[in-house]
Amino acid sequence: MATILPFQRSAKLGPMTTDRPAAIPEQSRDTVGGGGGAERWGEWMLLAQDGDRDAYQSLLLDIAPYLRAITRRYLGRGEDAEDAVQDILLIVHDIRHTYERGRPFKPWLNTIASRRCIDLLRRRTRRLQNEIATDDDLGEQAMHGGPGPDEATERLQDATTVHDAVAGLSHRQQEAIRLLRLNELSLNEAAAHSQQSIGSLKVACHRALKTLKQALAQQGRHHD
Amino acid sequence: MIDTQAFIDQLASRAKPVRRLTSPLRRTLLWALLAALVIAVVVANHGLRPGFAASAPKAIEWVGSVLTALLAAYAVFHISVPGRSPSWTWLPLPAMLLWLGGLGWGCAREFLQSGTAALAFQAASWECAQAITLISLPLGAILLLMVRHAGVVRPAPTAMLAALSAAAMSAAGVSLFHEGESALMVLVWHLGAVTVLSLLCWLFGQRLFGWIGHARR
Numbered sequence: 001m002a003t004i005l006p007f008q009r010s011a012k013l014g015p016m017t018t019d020r021p022a023a024i025p026e027q028s029r030d031t032v033g034g035g036g037g038a039e040r041w042g043e044w045m046l047l048a049q050d051g052d053r054d055a056y057q058s059l060l061l062d063i064a065p066y067l068r069a070i071t072r073r074y075l076g077r078g079e080d081a082e083d084a085v086q087d088i089l090l091i092v093h094d095i096r097h098t099y100e101r102g103r104p105f106k107p108w109l110n111t112i113a114s115r116r117c118i119d120l121l122r123r124r125t126r127r128l129q130n131e132i133a134t135d136d137d138l139g140e141q142a143m144h145g146g147p148g149p150d151e152a153t154e155r156l157q158d159a160t161t162v163h164d165a166v167a168g169l170s171h172r173q174q175e176a177i178r179l180l181r182l183n184e185l186s187l188n189e190a191a192a193h194s195q196q197s198i199g200s201l202k203v204a205c206h207r208a209l210k211t212l213k214q215a216l217a218q219q220g221r222h223h224d
Numbered sequence: 225m226i227d228t229q230a231f232i233d234q235l236a237s238r239a240k241p242v243r244r245l246t247s248p249l250r251r252t253l254l255w256a257l258l259a260a261l262v263i264a265v266v267v268a269n270h271g272l273r274p275g276f277a278a279s280a281p282k283a284i285e286w287v288g289s290v291l292t293a294l295l296a297a298y299a300v301f302h303i304s305v306p307g308r309s310p311s312w313t314w315l316p317l318p319a320m321l322l323w324l325g326g327l328g329w330g331c332a333r334e335f336l337q338s339g340t341a342a343l344a345f346q347a348a349s350w351e352c353a354q355a356i357t358l359i360s361l362p363l364g365a366i367l368l369l370m371v372r373h374a375g376v377v378r379p380a381p382t383a384m385l386a387a388l389s390a391a392a393m394s395a396a397g398v399s400l401f402h403e404g405e406s407a408l409m410v411l412v413w414h415l416g417a418v419t420v421l422s423l424l425c426w427l428f429g430q431r432l433f434g435w436i437g438h439a440r441r
Contacts, residue, residue, distance in 0.1 A: 097245060
């Protein structure tokens with residue numbers, strides 16, 4: 001894997017990488033750009049486990065290009081690969097306590113990264129299968145004449161109703177619905193991707209669903 | 225989706241000190257201690273069966289189930305950590321064979337002593353499968369909570385081995401107070417309960433870790 005995924009340790013990482021934390025040993029800093037990347041990562045992770053934010057930031061910035069290379073290999077270039085990088089960074093954050101002193105860092109990271117990429121590939125396959133199934137349904141509908149004008153009008157009205165109801169939500173509620181329901185992120189992931197805390201996301205999502213239910217029920221009564 | 229650099233800054237700002245995992249051996253011993261406490265409470269309620277390991281096959285069967293539980297727990301603490309070899313999954317296999325060997329020997333011995341009567345089906349001994357399942361629940365829950373990070377590593381094999389460990393330990397516990405069943409019924413109900421619980425956890429491992437710990441959809 002090392003030959004396929006060389007360390008892309010370079011100036012690309014921006015000013016953060018040149019601003020090394022004081023807590024990091026001199027010996028480690030000397031290895032920057034050399035072959036001791038994984039050893040340095042292990043040392044930084046140990047410092048991060050003790051709460052050293054600078055070491056942690058350096059580590060995450062340093063592993064990001066490596067993770068990007070892995071995710072691109074599994075998922076191709078594009079937004080999915082970058083989303084996967086962030087997903088993996090979040091997992092690294094969540095389970096950073098599982099890195100053990102004295103053990104190599106790269107196998108630890110590779111297991112997390114490859115496992116996540118495989119999960120995402122499975123999810124992508126499921127999504128594609130669903131889409132194919134939906135296309136088949138549409139094809140079948142077309143063969144049998146599709147929905148009649150009344151049904152089409154009704155669907156259009158429903159879509160407008162939902163659209164109006166969503167537009168009536170506050171920005172925070174819309175964001176909560178988008179992240180938690182449409183993108184199917186976990187609360188932790190959603191909190192990491194937004195400016196809201198887990199608690200406020202929960203409240204926003206709950207209130208949004210309640211408002212939507214009320215709005216749609218009201219609309220239903222109007223139709224009746 | 226926010227920019228990765230900003231995302232890293234957010235994560236870094238949340239870098240609080242964390243408690244590192246202790247070694248698999250220490251965690252296995254801790255779990256074994258907790259499991260022994262749970263089983264001791266159950267046995268104290270029912271009373272210890274005298275001579276539970278009087279014959280050689282029964283002693284082998286009991287030692288086999290305890291070893292299976294301990295080795296499976298040790299394997300759980302290995303394979304649940306990223307970067308450790310998945311080959312640890314096979315660790316409890318020799319102990320399982322010993323357990324199975326003890327049960328098989330017991331069946332053969334009873335058949336030679338009592339003939340076909342030893343093969344009679346005893347529906348009442350279904351109770352021991354229920355007891356194994358009930359005792360497995362707290363033991364398995366403790367073990368899964370100790371490795372709740374495994375949802376993003378190897379959820380299915382970890383959950384399966386955790387169930388195997390908990391159920392094997394429960395089977396050893398049930399042998400301490402449950403009596404009056406033939407070796408064949410022990411083979412059917414004990415091993416049956418262990419197999420069913422392990423397979424269920426294998427199938428629903430990902431979902432299980434989604435509830436109790438880290439797992440991504």
